Amino acid sequence: METTKKNTILREGFLVKRGHLVHNWKPRWFVLMPDKLLYYKYKGGKRDSCQRGKILLKDCAITCPFLEYDNRPLVFRLQTKNATEHFLEACSREERDDWAADITAAADKLRTGGGGDESGQTDPAGSHFHDINLSKVLDSMYDVHSGITLTNHVEQGSTYSNCFSGSAMVDWLVFMQLTLTRTEAVTLASALLEEGFLKTVGLKSVEALRTGGEQFLDDSTALYSFAENFKKRGTVKAETSLAAVELSGKVIKRGYLLKQGHKRKNWKVRLFVLRSEPAFLHYYDPTKDDVTPVGGFSLRGCLVSALDDNGVPSGVKGNIQGNLFKIITQSDVHYFIQAPTRQQKMDWIDAIREQI
Template sequence: MSAEQRSGVVREGFLVKRGHVVHNWKARWFVLTADKLLYYKYEGGRRDSCQRGRVMLRGCVVTCPFLEHENRPLVFKLQTKSSVEHYLEACSREERDEWAADIAAAAERLQAADGGEAAAGRPDATGSPSLMLHNVRLNQVVDSMYDVHSGINLTSHVEQGSTYSNCFSGSEVVDWLVFMQLVLSRVEAVTLGSALLEEGFVRPIGLRSLVAIRNAGLSEQFMDDSTALYSFAESFKKRGSVKAEPSLSAVELSGKVMRRGYLLKQGHKRKNWKVRLFVLRSEPSYLHYYDPSKDDVSPVGGFCLRGCLVSALDDNGVPTGVKGNIQGNLFKIITQSDVHYFIQAPTHKEKMDWIDAIRQQV
């Protein structure tokens, strides 16, 4: 029995890791145990049995969220006792926060077993003590948000087939407020965001944020949601005004995100297997996939799900059309134009969950 099996697996799955020497980003399979974080490489379609690295968790500090990597809002930082820094990216905010919380909890248990105090840098929880938000000066908060160097990044977002420039999402604001330590929890960040809305420092853009204004309570009008869009008030002109520009290519990216996750996809020409970030949307129903070594802004491929056929494949043997030494948990999607996509999920449950989610959109 391996050391990994003896110590027990707390959590495992794909994360994207930044290299230490060459600062590129690569998808790796991570396994969290009681005292260490191991990571492996996928060779072709199968997990490499050799460890590519390990991080000992005793004395580690977790920073989540960690927003110093532009266009990568789902990164958290793990700093070891010897001050080595590891930057890891998850496929969603929920996954990011769960990984960070589990790693921080493991580090704290080790610290407690050594007779020390709890490790610093634990991800914020809902039960964090109050920051006495009634003493916060909103004009100072918005000035910090507006700062060109350390403030909120103004980017383009898609909603209802239109691309809105010079704006930001609710989740980006919440992440930023937590990262800048202006609040102690995401709940406090929502309360502070709602106050900024109420006082007119920021304004809602698009349908989702406008609906929240009408329907939510006063302290919950601001949405911790990546599809709820906001901008600075009209008085802030020098950083650009919001423009809504209809775009044909934006229509397929404007649907509601139903599911995100890392899956392995077989290439159409070279038949090699690569880890891709898949995003399933509805209304309109599309499945897009992104290169996790880059970003989740521009998909490298995707297709409409209308008229598609999706089916699970038998893991006994290698199905027709599949190449390489595969891990298993295969499924296939055939588009309306008869293009065949072969995909592997990390587990049987994830395979079935993806199939069910896709079938609801076809």
């Protein structure tokens, strides 16, 4: 009976989390349980079955609102029993306050009733890291005298040059005292891989990344190399700015949804904002701290419709979760959007139809 209670889902949805290693922001799917807060990554258009982290709620403290980020007013902070800080951003003030209230209620129950999971207080990001600069780590890896050694490897008959194994990378990070343990080294190497500083080479590392398991392998047969385009990282903002009138309407609805890209057809979490008078739907990149939408369109003359979750509709790519809907603009641009739940899909469709 106790197990059933602990496995009860109190709340779930998207929040944007600040990383421990590198202070970037990434959308994650959070699941609130009676004694812990779990989070997952969305791989393509589907939630990863592999848990990415766990925040234990026993004796944690919640600060809401947390106003130290000028450009992120919707952040709240969780501080665990061992003083590890987690910064989470919601899509609206209502969502932020509801999440904070539910987490506080769960923590209060643990405080008065005892119990809870005592098996560690932090997520895999590790609490020993402090403001590690990934660019500096990369510079150290390139150092002629003390950097990581590049060698040739043979895997299943194919020769790969100028690369290194996962275990060699972990050995080097620990030897250079950039991390204290091999587990922390894997976390740091995973961050380098996720940020595009490193790339997978050969079948084993490529397959590990594709299947969504451990991101970086501490393995002598898993191969990696420097990414050729790491110096080109960053995004170039469009020169044309949105007309102020587009953003002047009253905000009707806000929320995190998944959007399929027009060119690469990949799925990314975006913050959607629906406005009226004039009726526009804009979407923002939640990893950025600016207030400029990455896209948007007028709802005048648009068509919006729900898509059947049985099978993959025409025009949709990837391993999708479901709860799809489509918007066709007056200029015949097709937007494929995925909501986290069926109810949210219907709510968005109804809200958009009211503005058309």
